[in-house]
Amino acid sequence: MATTVLAPGATRIYQRSALYEWLTTTDHKKIGILYLTNSFLFFLLAGLLALVIRSELAVPGLQFVNSSTYNQLFTMHGTTMIFLVLMPFLAGLGNYAVPLQIGAADMAFPRINALSFWMLPLGGILMFSGFFFGGAAAEGWTSYSPLAQAKYSGSGTDLWIVALLLIGTSSILGSINFLATIFKLRAPGMTLLRMPIFVWTVMVTSLLILLATPVFTSGVFMLYIDRNFGGAFFDPASGGNPILWQNLFWFFGHPEVYILILPAMGVISEVVPVFSRKPIFGYKAFIFATLLIGGLGFSVWAHHMFTTGAVYLPFFSLMTSLIGVPTGIKFFNWIATMWRGKITFATPMLFALGFLTTFLVGGLDGAILASPPVDYALHDTYWIVAHIHFVFFGGTMFGVFAAAYYWFPKMFGARLDEGLGKVHFVLMLIGTWLTFFPMHLLGLEGMPRRIADYSPAAGWTDLNTIATIGSFVIAISVLPFMWNVFVTLRGPRDAGDDPWDAYTLEWATTSPPPPYNFDHLPPIRSERPLFDLKYGHGARRALPAASLATADEGAH
Amino acid sequence: MAAQVQALPAPAHGEQRGIDTALVGMLLFIASEIMFFAGLFGAYFNIRAEHTVWPPQGFELDLGLAAVLTVILVSSSFTMQYAVSRIRKGDRTGMVRAMTVTVILGVVFLLGQAYDYATLGFGISSGVYGTLFFTMTGFHGAHVLGGVIGMSIVLLRGLSGQFSARHHTAVEAVSLYWHFVDVVWIGLFSTLYLLR
Numbered sequence: 105m106a107t108t109v110l111a112p113g114a115t116r117i118y119q120r121s122a123l124y125e126w127l128t129t130t131d132h133k134k135i136g137i138l139y140l141t142n143s144f145l146f147f148l149l150a151g152l153l154a155l156v157i158r159s160e161l162a163v164p165g166l167q168f169v170n171s172s173t174y175n176q177l178f179t180m181h182g183t184t185m186i187f188l189v190l191m192p193f194l195a196g197l198g199n200y201a202v203p204l205q206i207g208a209a210d211m212a213f214p215r216i217n218a219l220s221f222w223m224l225p226l227g228g229i230l231m232f233s234g235f236f237f238g239g240a241a242a243e244g245w246t247s248y249s250p251l252a253q254a255k256y257s258g259s260g261t262d263l264w265i266v267a268l269l270l271i272g273t274s275s276i277l278g279s280i281n282f283l284a285t286i287f288k289l290r291a292p293g294m295t296l297l298r299m300p301i302f303v304w305t306v307m308v309t310s311l312l313i314l315l316a317t318p319v320f321t322s323g324v325f326m327l328y329i330d331r332n333f334g335g336a337f338f339d340p341a342s343g344g345n346p347i348l349w350q351n352l353f354w355f356f357g358h359p360e361v362y363i364l365i366l367p368a369m370g371v372i373s374e375v376v377p378v379f380s381r382k383p384i385f386g387y388k389a390f391i392f393a394t395l396l397i398g399g400l401g402f403s404v405w406a407h408h409m410f411t412t413g414a415v416y417l418p419f420f421s422l423m424t425s426l427i428g429v430p431t432g433i434k435f436f437n438w439i440a441t442m443w444r445g446k447i448t449f450a451t452p453m454l455f456a457l458g459f460l461t462t463f464l465v466g467g468l469d470g471a472i473l474a475s476p477p478v479d480y481a482l483h484d485t486y487w488i489v490a491h492i493h494f495v496f497f498g499g500t501m502f503g504v505f506a507a508a509y510y511w512f513p514k515m516f517g518a519r520l521d522e523g524l525g526k527v528h529f530v531l532m533l534i535g536t537w538l539t540f541f542p543m544h545l546l547g548l549e550g551m552p553r554r555i556a557d558y559s560p561a562a563g564w565t566d567l568n569t570i571a572t573i574g575s576f577v578i579a580i581s582v583l584p585f586m587w588n589v590f591v592t593l594r595g596p597r598d599a600g601d602d603p604w605d606a607y608t609l610e611w612a613t614t615s616p617p618p619p620y621n622f623d624h625l626p627p628i629r630s631e632r633p634l635f636d637l638k639y640g641h642g643a644r645r646a647l648p649a650a651s652l653a654t655a656d657e658g659a660h
Numbered sequence: 661m662a663a664q665v666q667a668l669p670a671p672a673h674g675e676q677r678g679i680d681t682a683l684v685g686m687l688l689f690i691a692s693e694i695m696f697f698a699g700l701f702g703a704y705f706n707i708r709a710e711h712t713v714w715p716p717q718g719f720e721l722d723l724g725l726a727a728v729l730t731v732i733l734v735s736s737s738f739t740m741q742y743a744v745s746r747i748r749k750g751d752r753t754g755m756v757r758a759m760t761v762t763v764i765l766g767v768v769f770l771l772g773q774a775y776d777y778a779t780l781g782f783g784i785s786s787g788v789y790g791t792l793f794f795t796m797t798g799f800h801g802a803h804v805l806g807g808v809i810g811m812s813i814v815l816l817r818g819l820s821g822q823f824s825a826r827h828h829t830a831v832e833a834v835s836l837y838w839h840f841v842d843v844v845w846i847g848l849f850s851t852l853y854l855l856r
């Protein structure tokens with residue numbers, strides 16, 4: 105064979121540093137990992153803010169911060185956790201997994217994909233820079249007027265606004281990208297009703313983002329105009345209406361909570377069948393429930409505004425009660441999937457089980473608030489804080505960690521250590537319940553949310569101290585996870601293509617997958633193409649591993 | 661394994677069935693834009709419902725000018741569609757001409773709006789009506805500007821010999837966007853000027 109000699113300079117152009125490669129990449133897998141890393145850093149940051157909040161509340165009195173700083177802390181904690189942690193975590197998982205799961209080479213618009221990502225750290229830095237410009241935003245993540253008006257809050261709120269415009273645009277562009285990818289780039293044979301549930305949830309979430317976020321963006325623009333150009337949208341003195349903001353905010357805000365839970369439900373629906381060695385029970389019912397949640401999600405927003413007296417209670421109460429039904433269907437599906445399955449308790453499955461228990465409580469917490477008389481009593485108390493953390497932390501974050509343990513071998517070619525994983529799981533589960541369960545009781549006792557201090561005579565001290573201890577348990581539980589990632593990345597990359605004996609296409613390629621993902625795809629005849637390949641199309645359950653070698657008849 | 665025989669799926673830029681991926685992207689983008697303006701319109705009707713006198717006293721709009729601008733913008737949708745039909749037939753010169761006219765109409769609309777802003781007797785900070793009027797028309801104007809920029813890029817690409825009967829996704833995409841901007845204006849005109 106003739107050898108081709110390149111000119112000495114020719115290769116140099118292509119030797120770019122790894123850093124340059126990561127900063128300029130348009131590969132959906134790398135962008136996905138960037139998303140996840142960025143979200144994790146903001147998770148640590150917002151977690152630190154939470155520790156300060158909890159330390160302040162551990163006992164009565166103001167020990168660490170004054171009330172103005174306290175307001176900034178919970179505002180930045182909430183906004184960051186929702187917009188820079190949970191949403192981008194899910195977007196990152198979607199970025200990594202969706203193209204692989206539908207057998208595509210990349211996202212539909214790779215460069216827009218990179219743009220969507222880079223708006224996030226930019227937005228985050230802008231928002232946090234408020235701390236150095238006279239104080240960060242301090243009105244809570246819901247930013248109600250009049251508190252959010254220029255009269256009461258400084259440039260931190262303007263930075264908050266600009267950041268949320270950026271982050272909102274990022275998620276809108278991301279959702280367009282997901283939808284175009286799912287509509288147009290599915291591999292031959294990958295019909296809509298053969299897509300993994302995770303892809304379905306990302307699809308419905310993207311629809312929610314596409315239709316809800318722009319309304320929020322319009323509201324945030326209005327707030328900016330009120331604050332900076334003498335506008336009067338939310339100012340009753342000049343003919344505006346502060347309730348208008350609440351309507352705009354929650355028209356987005358309620359779909360947002362489903363934006364934040366549906367993909368986590370998708371993760372659980374990937375993990376539970378694989379570790380129960382069964383197909384998901386009621387695939388179509390699950391998809392139907394997801395679509396129903398997406399639709400109903402737009403008709404319940406005013407349950408956040410019951411106490412304003414400005415909304416039609418019967419309608420919104422009825423719809424809010426209804427939206428619990430599809431979630432119930434899903435619980436039925438998950439439990440029936442595990443029923444008589446051969447369950448293995450690997451870390452992804454543990455986090456999935458943690459999700460099922462904790463999220464169930466969180467959902468029920470919300471379901472009873474659908475009744476206006478109950479909500480009148482519990483609105484703006486610690487009950488709400490308990491509810492949102494049981495669904496967000498016990499739900500979405502547990503889903504994110506289940507996904508992290510599940511897809512880590514695909515991303516990096518090595519499995520995270522099971523022992524450390526279990527330590528992480530147990531500590532995190534205990535921490536979650538210890539922190540957030542007492543908040544129910546505090547809510548029932550009438551402790552309002554968003555206060556920096558309380559009277560020793562109120563009788564809230566013990567429960568608050570327990571919650572504070574719990575928050576430090578959560579903080580400690582993150583350490584074994586970080587250590588686990590660190591040592592695993594330094595160890596051998598020997599996980600193989602398909603360490604979990606899983607069902608979906610991402611496991612049909614190498615770990616990590618090559619650029620553009622696949623050399624070959626197995627035939628796609630069901631929602632479990634890889635399972636069909638290994639065990640034969642039409643088989644219901646996985647065979648013991650030994651029979652794998654003879655499973656080639658799956659070729660048809 | 662023996663079964664892994666299927667070829668690589670078509671990459672993003674490969675041959676496609678159905679609508680072009682970029683057009684799907686544009687349609688989705690327009691869907692999000694519709695919701696953005698829905699937020700603005702929602703604010704308008706929400707606040708309007710709270711007032712017995714609407715528009716509040718002292719706010720006079722220039723209906724004549726707005727009507728002329730409406731005619732201009734609606735005609736520009738027709739010239740735009742003509743541009744698309746020309747390039748679909750492979751007539752690049754015809755497309756470039758029609759697109760030039762469309763750009764000019766868009767710029768005239770913007771100039772007319774600037775004149776309107778300068779001559780109206782109120783501003784964005786003169787009460788909630790002024791805030792609504794300038795915010796809604798202002799965001800629409802920004803979208804017209806975006807459309808003009810987009811069309812100019814397409815125009816320059818056309819002048820440099822790009823686009824053919826088969827490959828002209830950008831022309832289709834910009835036309836979809838332009839029609840959307842036009843429809844929003846019809847909504848604004850009806851809401852602000854006719855439905856008083």
Ligand code: HEM
Binds near residue numbers: 424471488
């Ligand atoms: C069965 C389903 C659910 C029902 C019926 C429900 C109901 C409610 C109601 C009525 C409120 C308002 C409470 C108040 O402020 O007085 C609320 C608050 C909230 N819910 Fe839910 N919820 C459900 C599921 C979820 C899920 C799945 C999430 C997120 C993953 C979530 C996140 C939130 C958040 C963040 C708030 C607090 C917003 C705030 O004021 O800061 N909810 N929920």
Ligand SMILES: [Cu+2]
Binds near residue numbers: 357358405407408
């Ligand atoms: Cu809600």
